[in-house]
Amino acid sequence: MIGLISALTIGLLLFLALLVFAIRLGSTARGFHSVSESSGEQGQSEEFEACPPELVARIFSRADWELISRTHSSSLERLFLQERRKVALFWVRHTSRGIRQVMRKHTEAARNAADIRFRTELSLFLFYMELLLMCETLDVLITTVGPSRLQRIASYVHELSREFNYAHEAFARSNAGGATETSSSS
């Protein structure tokens, strides 16, 4: 027999999901109108500007920190850490926002695709959740540990988001190919 705790959990989860659904419904409707009523220009304005490529490596580099620590000035060190942390947090949140944006665009397109694949969607979703979790973890770690010790994990996030982009690109390409075939056959 199914356990009592799991029964309660399901009931509460459904309550919670309905609550989130109610809150997000207004914004979803606005999002829908933004896509359906406007053309590509809307998408253009939503695009986020990528940080300069060298920024990421530099944020998490120990070289600057080592240079500052050589001055033996505690106030300078503190100031450096504060500023570096702000920049690192900005980068993480910016990346997270970008990933969400890519996924939102993907779901908006995928929900209308008749040839959608369950396994691809599932793997993309899991990948997306992993990326978001990594971004949240990075956020916490930058706040608590500081950016200078996080170079490896930051690179890992980059690698994951790149794989995610590859997978999504393959999906978009296959759908675009299918649409072209359909239009040419008709």
Added chain:
Amino acid sequence: MVDELIRWGGIGSMILLLLRGQQSGLVSRYPAFYFYIFFVLSQSFLRLYFYHWKLSLYRYTYWATEFVGILVGCGVVFEIFRMGLKAYPGASRIARNCLVLLFVIAVVVAVANTARDPGWWAGATVTEIQRTMRMVQAFSLLALVLLFLHYSIPFGRNLRGILFGYGLFVAGSVIWLTFAYTGAGRFRNLWLYLYPLLYDITLVVWIGHLWGYCPNPQISASAQFEQQYERVAAATKRRLQEARSYLGGAIDR
């Protein structure tokens, strides 16, 4: 006094809901939902009849109609799925796969439990069985709501009301059936009031959302969206290529 008020308030609300549904033409748009309301209204009168004139049969009637009500309620869940995702073939396909997967899991769990304890079905109380059936419904609704959230499916006022109301009722039923099952006598009195009251609250939600016809926003725009799909895919591809070169450059350093 209070239970009479709850009971007759519920019956009055159901009659009002059916009348408004008939007047606004919603009955033909959401047939499964209105059939469910009609069934619950009929069962209320049937139970009243047995309660006053054939009390010995009341218990059997109550539980029999309760189980049939759950099965009819499955039609409401199916209608939410059908109407909500009608204009979204991709999301609809994913939802169908998820529901099939849930059904298979439920069957496997039931078979495993029966194999482990063959007398389970005979030994289980009516409340236990009802709770299990409501849990399957709750799982299905939860999966649907999560999919609606993930794919940002826009909802019209009518369908939103049906989903909120029924979801609220099912979630409340699972929680209170759990308490009724564990608490036995302690929660029984409270349960007798809360369960019908929960249904009355659900009816208020339905009346508020189903007073008149409001179309689902996606139905009229689906054709336009189909045309936009290639453009969206091309724009996404371009953005991802930019992002890839940016991220690739960062990692190579």
